[in-house]
Amino acid sequence: MLAAVSAGVLTASAPAFASGTDDGTVRVKLTGAAMLAEAQERGFDLDHGLERVPDGIEAKMHLSKAQELELLAMGGEILEPGEEFQWGLSKARIVAADALPRPAAPTVRIVRADYFSTKGQGFLYVEARTTKGKENLPGGDPENPQPLVTMTLESDSGPGTAFATPRAMNRFMDSGEYMFHRNRIPVDKRPDQIRVTATLPGPGGTTVTDGQAVGKVSDWLDEVTPLTAAPGYKYDFVDGYKHPQQLYARFEEMAQQYPEIAEIVRMPNQTNGYQRKAQATIGPAPTNPMTPAQSTVVVSSAAWGHEGGNGISVEMVERPGANLPLSVTVEGKAVKVHLAKDSGGALASTAKQVADAIEAGSQGLIDRAHPYRANEGTGIVPATTVPIVLTDFLSQKRNGAPAGEVPRGPYTIRALRIGKHRDGSKPGVLIQASDHAREWVPMTITLEAAERLVRNYATDPATRDIIDNTDIFLIPVNNPDGANYSFYNFASQRKNMTNHCPDAAADPGNRNAWGVDLNRNYRVGSGFDGYDGASDSCTSGNYMGPAELSEPESKNSVWLVEQYRNIKFMMSVHSNGGQLFWQPGAYIAEGRITTPRPPLGHESFYWQSAERILSHVRATPRQTVVQTEDVGGSSDVLYSSAGNVREDMYFNYGIFSFGWEVGGSVYDPNTKRFVDGSFQPPWPDSPLISGHGETLEYANGIMEMFRVAADWGRDKAPATSTLTPSARQFDSPTAVRFDTNEPATIYYTTDGTAPTLQSTRYKQTEFREPGEELWVDKTTTFKWFSVDAAGNVEPAGYDPNNPATANSYRSETINIGEGGTVGGTVPATLSLSLAGTATFDPFVPGVAEDYEASVNTNVISTAGNATLSVADPSSTHTGKLVNGAFALPEPLQVMATGGPAFANVGGAAAPTNVLTYDAPVSNAKPTITFKQAIKANDALRTGTYSKTLTFTLSTTNP
Structure with missing residues (x-):
């Protein structure tokens, strides 16, 4: 027999079979969420408890011995060993599991060795793993552990040259887990090979070699000619940062100017809008957290600020006298709170009492009043010297912001759809920019890409090929409310403007922290599922919202891909960091359990596409290189981002979904250092950091992504x-x-x-x-x-x-082995037996009811596949129960455990297939269940209704 039924073969030191537990289950350990998902796909019985442990997931399972082999071959571990396992070898020899030792796995593996150059300087980037990479030196500082293994990198200077210049590699740990060692070094000549050596501390201060690996160096990125180099090609259309109104207005113009290739798609869910309730904080604010402002009240208008909330005033009035009650009066938009006094004539209204009185007595002007932050409001409210005027704090006069009036109401997000054939026949590409409001460059990149498409279609063959063979959807800013707030109020605004905060965080002092991080509001690997990188605090920069898909912006993204199922590629454009990434995008911090990794074929396609895209980014005067360490699964190269849009698109809709942090670092040959970008870099052109430069070079990459999609759509040849x-x-x-x-x-x-x-x-x-x-x-x-x-x-x-x-x-x-054989034959066998007769309970006339009756079966099949079917051979009232000359009005239905849903019993010419086996089975015991519907108006004849049916087990693959 084979040592494993599916995932390769057992190692020579195969773990023993599990003895099991009292309830018939065995305890196993899985390496993480990916293996758990694979086990579920394979039909393992996982309904007996799952538990996260620091290095994986433990589970209880019912396993056959064949399934135990399969689990072991997948890389799982049996935690309760029992009987020894042996297997047959050539000439029918039976040998112990350790008789054929598998060669020891190398202790050092080279993951990547990449060479790239920028502005005349070459660089070598290397990643390597060691089996002891997670171990630390004993007795060290637990707050700053030192690696047990030292990894050293050497490189040659070209073919035939010697290794030289050893350099230490840096250990990369994430969430307590060892990822790899890595290093980036400048080189004068392109290396041909590298050598990585791992050493351990030896006796007397010596070192001992623990492993060594040699690998070839590959070129990272290709020398390409960008579309902008073509004669007559038009580009560089954007002259500065654009706010959402300018972006969407230009998209509307494009659709009108180029109707044969462009149109506007309007999203159904309107945003909150660039609008806020008018507010005021009345009373002393705390000077530090240790002195809470128990006497302070926060008030918010019922109407939006621009719709009447602005200009409401609240005044705390002290009246002469004693034993005065608390009351509220309203004159126009002026709310006066007449503070209570005690018997001694002292003010006696607490902040909580004043807040309740305002909500009840402001005649609908103020619908939210509460003590400041988390205070109970036990302090006495002082009188105000002047009325306090409420405002929504929204201004359009920030220095440097583009001119233009911002509409205050709910906003409709739109996509510019570009394509010659916008009928779903071509692969769709979605570019979704600026989920995060402070990221201004992605907006201009999307605008530049749109302009290049429509302006070059008539004259440039490459652009014509893109538009003729893809269906492009461009969202220039998916967070227009937050972007307006970033332009005009608070440049660092990240989230949208929907305020979900409770009273404890709803005062205007927190107004720059409200909103939902749209890229944490999706459904796969979300913070609600325990994944890391999202917060349930409404003032956190990573606030995930009150529920998955709570925000109209994220609902719109899902609506778009469900409405246009031809969308097969997606790019979520952000800044700044210079990363290009995909799945997995999130992990559970304890044990670093990631969302499932894409299949090897998909991951390879992501890498292939990334190299094409990034080669075109580099093909500009600034020669910006997005480096290998910044490419891959986003949870590997950036951080865990629970509930991001990319994973929702990939896992729910099968869309190749990229995330792009544009900007990144640019090499300065004068200082020989890489200079980091920013969310809003200076616009004027520069050899280093420039909003204009980033717009041009990353638009090159977007255009190449369109060509990747076009090539994908034309690919009709299978792999070899x-x-x-x-x-x-x-x-x-x-x-x-x-x-x-x-x-x-x-x-x-x-x-x-x-x-x-x-x-x-x-x-x-x-x-x-x-x-x-x-x-x-x-x-x-x-x-x-x-x-x-x-x-x-x-x-x-x-x-x-x-x-x-x-x-x-x-x-x-x-x-x-030596070619000896041992074997036997299995005769062709199809066996079907039924245990008794299926009998319904008595049918009750005049009462609507579904009756069910079952019969047990036993199936044996040695065929490659087999089908169990049921048919009514009678030509009289076929498929219905009969009582003499009478028949039930409703058809008889049938199903089998493990098969499809209930279906009508067919005749001899069209039997009903109830169960399909795609492999041989022995003593399978499916239950055949019949269902008979009786309607309230069905006429029933006294006596017994019945029908003799034919059960058939058949095969086309004996």
Whole structure:
């Protein structure tokens, strides 16, 4: 038998089978959320408790021994070992599990070795892993632990030259987990190879080599010619930062000027709008947190500020006398609070009492009044010297902001749709800019890209190809309310302007901290699910909102991709940091359990696309290089961002979803340092940091993304995959791997069954690494097919959803041993037995009811696939129960456990399929359930209704 049923083969030191627990389950450990998702896909019984532990997830499962093998091959761990496991080898020899030792895994692996140059200076960037990377020196400072392993990088100066200049590599830890060691160093000549060495402390202050690896250096980014270099190509249309009104007005103009290729798509959910309630804080504000302002009251208008809230006044009035009650009067927009006095003539109204009185007596002018922050409002409110006037604090006079009146009401977000064929036949690309209001450059990048498309369509062949072969949706600013607030009120505004804060945080002193982080408001890996990087504090910069998709802006994004299902690519454009990333985007901090990683084929396609996009960013005078360390899963290169838009688009809709932090660092050859950008860099052109420069170079990248989508839409050729080494004879266990000529995902089996989309998926060794090695201890036949990023299946014509009727999958056998055989035969067997008769409870006339009756079965099938069907052979009242000459009006329905939903019983010419087996089974015991509907007006004849049915177990793959 095979040592594993799906994911390769067991290692020689295979863990033993689990003895189990009293309830028939075994305890297992999974490495994280990705393995948990894979186990769920494979149908493992996971309904017996899950528990997060620091290094993964522990679970209880009901497992067959075949499933235990499968789990072990996936990389899981059995926590309660029992009986020993042995397997057969050539010539039917039975050997112990440790008789054929697998070679020790290397202690050092090189992940990446990339060379790039900018402004005449070359750089080498290296990532490498060591098996002891997480370990620290014993006895050190727990607040500043020192690595146990020292990693050293050496490089040559070209082919045939020696390694030189050892440099220490830096250990990168994230959320307590070891990621890798890395280093970026300037080099004068392009290296051909690198060498990485790991050393451990030895006796007497010496060091001991723990491992070493040598690897080839690759070029990061290609030398390309950007579209802007084409004769007559028009670009550089944006002369400065633009506020949302300017952006959307220009998009409306484009749709009118170029109706044959452009139109406006209006989103259904209006935003909060650039508007606020008028407010005032009345009374002494606290000088520090230790002296709370118990006498202070915060008031908010019922109307928006511009609709009547501005100009409301509140005055705390002290009257002469004693034993006076608290009261409120209103004259026009003036609210007067007549403070109470005690028997001695002293003021006696507390802040809580005053707040309640204002809410009750302001005649609808003020609908929210409360003590300041988290105070109970027990202090006595003093009289005011003058009336306090409420204001919404919104100003349009900030120095440097563009001119233009900002509309105050709810705002309609729009997308400019550009494409010659806007009928869903071409792959759609969504560019969504500036979820975060303070990020101004993404807005101008989107505008520049739109201008290039419509202005060059008539004259530039490359632009014409883009528009003829893609369907583009451009949202220049997805947070228009927050962007207006950033332009005119508070430049660092990140969130939208929806205020969900409770009284404790709703005073105007917090007005620059209100709003929802739109890129934390989505449904996958959200803060509500325990993922890191989002906050439930309404004043946090990462506030995720009161619920997933609570905000109209995020609802609009989901609406757009559901309305236009041809959208297959998405770019969420942010600034600044110079990263380009994708999934996984979030993790649970304890154990660093990420959202699932994309299949190897998708991740490879992301990397391929990123290199194309970023090569065009570099092809500008500033030669900006987005570096390898800033490319990949966003939780790996940036941080965990729970509930981000990219993961919602990818996992819910299958959209290739990129995130882009434009800006980044630019190399200064004078200081020999990289200079970081900012959210609102100076606009004028500069060889270093410049809003204008960033707009031009990153618009180049957006244009190349459109070409990636166009090429994806034209791709009709499947990948070519190979098993390396291919079918051969080996005398001892060996490792194999799959290779493809383009990004593609491999699905394979090793148990003789035909591969399907539910079969084992060929995976990465680690994140940012190539495919895994599959260790073959026994003669093993691999059956597989590949699916490329465009969905093309190899071999052509193979249908993984129906392997029995499709063309042949790929298959190769790796032979292990001396060629001896042992075997036996299985006769073709189809066996079906029924235990008794299905009998309904008595039907009650005049009462509407659904009756159910069941019969147990036993199924044995040695076929590659089999179908269990039920038919009514009678030509009289076919499919209905009969009582002599009478028949029930409603048809008889049937289903089987594990099969499709209830369906009407068909006749002999069209039997009803109730269950399908895609592999051999023995003693399967599905329950056949019949359902009979009786309507209130159905006429029923005294006696017994019945029908003899024919059950058939059949196969087309004996």
